[in-house]
Amino acid sequence: MAGEILIVGAGIGGLTTALSLHDAGHQVRVFETVDAIRPLGVGINLLPHAVREMDELGVRPALEKVGIATAELSYHTTRGERIWSEPRGLEAGYRWPQISLHRGVLQMTLFDAVLERIGADRVHLAHHLDGYDADDHGVTARFVDRRTGAHAGTHRGLALVAADGIHSAVRALLYPDEGGPKWNGAVMWRGVVPGPPFHRSSTVAP
Numbered sequence: 001m002a003g004e005i006l007i008v009g010a011g012i013g014g015l016t017t018a019l020s021l022h023d024a025g026h027q028v029r030v031f032e033t034v035d036a037i038r039p040l041g042v043g044i045n046l047l048p049h050a051v052r053e054m055d056e057l058g059v060r061p062a063l064e065k066v067g068i069a070t071a072e073l074s075y076h077t078t079r080g081e082r083i084w085s086e087p088r089g090l091e092a093g094y095r096w097p098q099i100s101l102h103r104g105v106l107q108m109t110l111f112d113a114v115l116e117r118i119g120a121d122r123v124h125l126a127h128h129l130d131g132y133d134a135d136d137h138g139v140t141a142r143f144v145d146r147r148t149g150a151h152a153g154t155h156r157g158l159a160l161v162a163a164d165g166i167h168s169a170v171r172a173l174l175y176p177d178e179g180g181p182k183w184n185g186a187v188m189w190r191g192v193v194p195g196p197p198f199h200r201s202s203t204v205a206p
């Protein structure tokens with residue numbers, strides 16, 4: 001298939017899509033609103049089916065260096081009494097581990113792989129998708145630099161993949177009457193503190 005696939009968004013979804021399509025022999029180009037990718041976020045878990053994809057893409061070794069192969073999920077009361085535990089990843093019998101790691105570190109690992117394999121000249125930062133026109137042969141996408149509001153160019157591709165997150169501009173264009181995502185009202189707080197081991201040797205604080 002001749003022509004490029006335009007991927008909007010350089011988050012975990014967009015970068016993984018870029019690596020997958022490149023691996024399958026397609027030409028891709030990635031567009032991202034921000035002018036620099038920085039390792040933001042909190043801890044997330046890559047479950048075995050996701051690690052399988054990372055393995056296929058050849059980034060599993062890099063992720064295992066920066067993450068933890070999680071052996072167990074365990075809920076405790078504030079007094080340390082166990083409520084529920086279950087094995088995870090390899091210990092649960094999967095062929096791939098569960099990897100717990102920082103979201104930003106995952107994103108930077110994928111970003112580095114994209115730069116190395118696909119090339120920095122195919123990654124356009126400070127390119128916020130402003131709109132697109134589709135026809136029978138492909139799509140023309142328009143971009144702005146959101147810091148200045150200045151036009152940042154148009155790009156023609158065979159297809160456009162919207163990986164622009166929960167507030168997707170593309171989804172808003174496709175479903176203008178849908179409204180924003182609905183919040184269920186729950187706020188979750190996370191924290192990490194050093195402490196003595198309380199369960200397995202792997203709970204030893206750094």
Ligand SMILES: Cc1cc2nc3c(=O)[nH]c(=O)nc-3n(C[C@H](O)[C@H](O)[C@H](O)COP(=O)(O)OP(=O)(O)OC[C@H]3O[C@@H](n4cnc5c(N)ncnc54)[C@H](O)[C@@H]3O)c2cc1C
Nearest residue numbers: 009010011012013014031032033044045128129164165169
């Ligand atoms: C606290 C928390 C914990 C989580 N834990 C887990 C977990 O344990 N396991 C798990 O699998 N998932 C977890 N998730 C969910 C996971 O983080 C998200 O599903 C995932 O990051 C979404 O990736 P994405 O690439 O779709 O979107 P994003 O990471 O939001 O990336 C979208 C990108 O598109 C860019 N963009 C937006 N609009 C435009 C535009 N118009 N033009 C160009 N670029 C644009 C943005 O700047 C951004 O870089 C968690 C989420 C949160 C908030």
